[in-house]
Amino acid sequence: EAQVTQNPRYLITVTGKKLTVTCSQNMNHEYMSWYRQDPGLGLRQIYYSMNVEATDKGDVPEGYKVSRKEKRNFPLILESPSPNQTSLYFCASSLSGTAGGEQYFGPGTRLTVT
Amino acid sequence: KNQVEQSPQSLIILEGKNCTLQCNYTVSPFSNLRWYKQDTGRGPVSLTIMTFSENTKSNGRYTATLDADTKQSSLHITASQLSDSASYICVVSYRSNDYKLSFGAGTTVTVRA
Numbered sequence: 292e293a294q295v296t297q298n299p300r301y302l303i304t305v306t307g308k309k310l311t312v313t314c315s316q317n318m319n320h321e322y323m324s325w326y327r328q329d330p331g332l333g334l335r336q337i338y339y340s341m342n343v344e345a346t347d348k349g350d351v352p353e354g355y356k357v358s359r360k361e362k363r364n365f366p367l368i369l370e371s372p373s374p375n376q377t378s379l380y381f382c383a384s385s386l387s388g389t390a391g392g393e394q395y396f397g398p399g400t401r402l403t404v405t
Numbered sequence: 406k407n408q409v410e411q412s413p414q415s416l417i418i419l420e421g422k423n424c425t426l427q428c429n430y431t432v433s434p435f436s437n438l439r440w441y442k443q444d445t446g447r448g449p450v451s452l453t454i455m456t457f458s459e460n461t462k463s464n465g466r467y468t469a470t471l472d473a474d475t476k477q478s479s480l481h482i483t484a485s486q487l488s489d490s491a492s493y494i495c496v497v498s499y500r501s502n503d504y505k506l507s508f509g510a511g512t513t514v515t516v517r518a
Contacts, residue, residue: 326508332510333508334449334494334508336505336506336508350505381449383448393439394451396448396449396450397448398447399447399448
């Protein structure tokens with residue numbers, strides 16, 4: 292089944308403890324992106340990747356890191372999480388090499404930083 | 406300031422009725438505009454995608470319209486069903502940077518029996 296998977300789905304952690312949220316797609320998509328969703332603000336783009344070893348900042352990249360060493364994986368790294376990073380995170384991928392194509396979203400990761 | 410504004414923020418309709426959601430954007434020039442449906446706790450799912458040269462696009466009971474001159478789009482839901490209860494998000498991509506997207510905050514639709 293074609294899909295985007297994220298792990299973990301739920302995570303509660305403490306301030307400053309490094310964490311990684313994994314994202315994987317099995318559709319051979321070139322474009323992948325990370326978003327956070329907060330009440331009243333909608334989805335905001337954190338980072339995106341046009342292809343392997345090609346990433347760029349979105350609108351809210353502060354406090355996050357990403358890497359794209361393989362086409363199928365696009366992990367999101369929080370080196371030192373803070374409470375303001377408590378949010379619902381979505382990974383998405385698109386067949387085309389741009390955001391213009393239809394994006395397929397993962398199921399989301401709900402992160403709580405205390 | 407958000408470049409994509411949606412209205413209303415929420416609405417309640419009776420099953421079987423129609424409704425229209427609005428999206429105004431300032432992204433210019435833009436590449437395409439899309440509408441997503443997001444069920445509570447799940448990832449958004451694409452409903453329609455329109456390029457700047459298209460005026461309307463349908464997907465079953467969902468019809469999206471686009472007026473690139475006034476920078477407005479609408480999503481019309483016909484004969485609503487309980488399963489239409491969700492958040493509907495308007496998204497615009499930049500022609501200058503086709504890797505970035507600008508999202509509206511969404512309209513929450515509740516369909517009641």
